Amino acid sequence: MKPFVQHEGLVAPLDRANVDTDAIIPKQFLKSIKRTGFGPNLFDEWRYLDHGEPGMDNAKRPLNPDFVLNQPRYQGASILLARENFGCGSSREHAPWALVDYGFRVLIAPSFADIFYNNCFKNGLLPIVLPAEVVDQLFRETYATEGYRLRVDLPAQSVTTPSGEVFRFVVDAERKHRLLHGLDDIGITLQHVAAIRAYEQRRRQDAPWLFVNSAGVENS
Amino acid sequence: MPSRTLYDKLWDAHVVHVEPDGTTLLYIDRHLVHEVTSPQAFEGLKLAGRKPWRPDSILAVPDHNVPTADRDKGIADPISRLQVETLDANCREFRLTEFTMQDRRQGIVHVIGPEQGFTQPGMTIVCGDSHTSTHGAFAALAFGIGTSEVEHVLATQCLWQKKSKNMRIRVEGELGRGVTAKDLALAIIGRIGTAGGTGYAIEFAGSTIRNLSMEGRMTLCNMAIEAGARAGMVAVDDKTIEYLRGRPYAPQGAMWERAVEYWRTLVSDPDAAFDAEVEIDAATIEPQVTWGTSPEMVVPVTGRVPDPAGAPSAVKRADWERALNYMGLAPHTPITEIRVDKVFIGSCTNARIEDLRVAAAVVRGRKCAPNVKLAMVVPGSGLVKAQAEAEGLDRVFREAGFEWRDPGCSMCLAMNADRLEPGERCAATSNRNFEGRQGAGGRTHLVSPAMAAAAAVFGHFVDVRNLQ
Numbered sequence: 001m002k003p004f005v006q007h008e009g010l011v012a013p014l015d016r017a018n019v020d021t022d023a024i025i026p027k028q029f030l031k032s033i034k035r036t037g038f039g040p041n042l043f044d045e046w047r048y049l050d051h052g053e054p055g056m057d058n059a060k061r062p063l064n065p066d067f068v069l070n071q072p073r074y075q076g077a078s079i080l081l082a083r084e085n086f087g088c089g090s091s092r093e094h095a096p097w098a099l100v101d102y103g104f105r106v107l108i109a110p111s112f113a114d115i116f117y118n119n120c121f122k123n124g125l126l127p128i129v130l131p132a133e134v135v136d137q138l139f140r141e142t143y144a145t146e147g148y149r150l151r152v153d154l155p156a157q158s159v160t161t162p163s164g165e166v167f168r169f170v171v172d173a174e175r176k177h178r179l180l181h182g183l184d185d186i187g188i189t190l191q192h193v194a195a196i197r198a199y200e201q202r203r204r205q206d207a208p209w210l211f212v213n214s215a216g217v218e219n220s
Numbered sequence: 221m222p223s224r225t226l227y228d229k230l231w232d233a234h235v236v237h238v239e240p241d242g243t244t245l246l247y248i249d250r251h252l253v254h255e256v257t258s259p260q261a262f263e264g265l266k267l268a269g270r271k272p273w274r275p276d277s278i279l280a281v282p283d284h285n286v287p288t289a290d291r292d293k294g295i296a297d298p299i300s301r302l303q304v305e306t307l308d309a310n311c312r313e314f315r316l317t318e319f320t321m322q323d324r325r326q327g328i329v330h331v332i333g334p335e336q337g338f339t340q341p342g343m344t345i346v347c348g349d350s351h352t353s354t355h356g357a358f359a360a361l362a363f364g365i366g367t368s369e370v371e372h373v374l375a376t377q378c379l380w381q382k383k384s385k386n387m388r389i390r391v392e393g394e395l396g397r398g399v400t401a402k403d404l405a406l407a408i409i410g411r412i413g414t415a416g417g418t419g420y421a422i423e424f425a426g427s428t429i430r431n432l433s434m435e436g437r438m439t440l441c442n443m444a445i446e447a448g449a450r451a452g453m454v455a456v457d458d459k460t461i462e463y464l465r466g467r468p469y470a471p472q473g474a475m476w477e478r479a480v481e482y483w484r485t486l487v488s489d490p491d492a493a494f495d496a497e498v499e500i501d502a503a504t505i506e507p508q509v510t511w512g513t514s515p516e517m518v519v520p521v522t523g524r525v526p527d528p529a530g531a532p533s534a535v536k537r538a539d540w541e542r543a544l545n546y547m548g549l550a551p552h553t554p555i556t557e558i559r560v561d562k563v564f565i566g567s568c569t570n571a572r573i574e575d576l577r578v579a580a581a582v583v584r585g586r587k588c589a590p591n592v593k594l595a596m597v598v599p600g601s602g603l604v605k606a607q608a609e610a611e612g613l614d615r616v617f618r619e620a621g622f623e624w625r626d627p628g629c630s631m632c633l634a635m636n637a638d639r640l641e642p643g644e645r646c647a648a649t650s651n652r653n654f655e656g657r658q659g660a661g662g663r664t665h666l667v668s669p670a671m672a673a674a675a676a677v678f679g680h681f682v683d684v685r686n687l688q
């Protein structure tokens with residue numbers, strides 16, 4: 001996983017609450033068995049005027065000029081400003097994959113859905129929760145200033161506006177540590193193999209039925 | 221030991237290791253796998269030269285992409301087919317139990333887990349699917365995970381988790397005639413909102429919950445995620461235990477006795493503290509119908525489409541306006557005047573035998589209204605389908621003009637051929653009314669099986685309580 005330390009980038013405002021993962025990446029694109037290539041279909045139904053299917057040449061499809069990410073001033077945005085409960089619905093990790101593939105590195109919202117929030121950290125995408133009033137202010141400033149950029153500092157847990165205003169955010173120490181160093185969760189867990197085996201042994205004594213499969217055969 | 225909630229007990233029993241900030245390595249007892257969220261996980265596993273830690277903990281099934289008609293002809297869409305074949309190949313390679321598309325036990329992953337007794341009290345159960353919360357009906361800690369976590373569980377049998385807060389939703393009293401667990405679930409979401417349970421594990425408690433069947437409890441826990449909670453759960457009682465007795469994967473003989481003894485402890489202690497409590501009076505709940513593009517946009521069938529002018533905030537007003545525009549509805553329209561083009565009875569929320577019985581009782585001796593272009597029943601599993609056929613329910617549906625299909629997710633998310641066309645309006649027993657969920661431009665109204673059946677017969681929503 002790509003480490004995340006600091007990031008400075010252009011902000012795009014997505015002014016809707018409860019943006020669900022079906023909207024972030026519609027189901028027809030979930031048929032892929034790869035992790036990459038979802039960016040062109042991010043927000044597909046809002047972004048294009050026609051109906052998208054896998055295998056289409058997205059460069060040739062008609063863009064919806066009203067959709068915010070299609071406006072010239074937001075081209076190259078890497079920070080997405082959103083409203084409450086962003087990422088609700090399906091657990092599909094294709095949603096963060098699509099956001100990352102498109103070029104986003106930071107999401108800012110008053111709240112995120114749990115599974116989505118968790119999935120972001122596994123993909124080097126930093127979801128930042130700021131109070132609703134602050135998010136409101138950032139929306140106003142983004143609309144008011146073309147080329148509005150924010151600076152995000154993970155070690156300092158801060159977001160800095162162009163005028164130098166600083167907002168602090170909260171992130172779990174462990175998540176922060178893993179993201180800062182781009183650590184792989186499985187690698188970390190495998191350092192605890194002895195503890196896992198000890199747990200299993202204890203559990204097998206207390207609750208042996210958990211280790212018996214359908215045929216009544218005990219598994220190792 | 222201090223008093224603990226059911227969630228606390230389930231959590232404590234699975235702790236392998238704790239980091240200083242509380243991040244916990246949690247042991248996972250059961251891993252359900254389907255074709256959409258697993259291919260990348262298996263690929264990652266193989267690239268790293270790893271193997272599943274405990275193959276016996278895994279049950280795999282293709283459900284999202286499978287066709288619900290002419291199954292013996294295979295899957296027409298080559299991309300869907302590849303995804304299902306990839307699951308088959310991965311299960312073969314690692315010798316995992318899979319109910320393939322041709323297996324009569326195949327079905328929606330959240331229907332077959334309980335049906336097989338693979339889901340048991342006291343377990344941690346995960347699946348790369350948000351509706352894993354369904355299994356919490358068995359006093360299990362069950363939640364949806366992303367694909368990276370699917371790979372993590374495959375490789376290590378564990379997951380890194382932060383403990384959620386405890387919420388109890390206590391429902392007391394009797395549900396009125398024609399009011400079901402689905403209506404209760406929708407009413408709860410309408411009350412607390414789609415983010416109301418974010419950060420919480422919800423325990424559903426109270427006399428109303430105790431009186432629900434296991435099917436009803438599954439419907440309720442299924443929709444906990446629609447209230448923002450990753451996990452919903454119900455304490456063990458006699459119904460839980462009786463449901464599991466004799467199921468293929470349930471413990472047998474002396475092991476069964478030992479298991480039951482443990483399962484009986486899976487209730488919140490009487491004085492356990494919850495971080496949040498919600499009280500609901502069952503008698504106040506009417507049959508529910510969603511009018512918008514989020515499950516929280518819901519009103520009783522006796523109500524009207526709301527006016528965005530009355531929305532509680534500016535953000536909500538914009539949301540409601542957008543939703544009404546998408547749904548093609550005008551404010552103040554009585555719900556019973558909304559006409560439907562299609563009816564879908566299915567999904568992991570409402571495709572169990574009890575749901576089909578209730579819907580069939582409404583349909584019996586009646587016909588679908590002429591304006592209903594398609595009404596379909598998609599049983600939750602092959603075994604549900606067989607049971608329904610043994611009871612003659614398929615004939616009841618067919619005679620009324622319903623299509624009787626093979627099990628799968630079907631039009632709940634329209635990854636297979638079953639979908640809405642742009643602008644079509646559907647009464648659906650599924651769990652999500654998001655834009656485009658049932659097909660691009662499709663308009664979904666979430667209802668109970670009885671309400672969906674009645675909408676098929678009358679061509680518009682009706683209050684099932686008024687039917688004979």
Ligand code: SF4
Pocket residue numbers: 283284328329330349351567568569628629632633650651
């Ligand atoms: S029936 Fe619908 S909600 Fe349930 S698992 Fe399938 S797609 Fe998901």
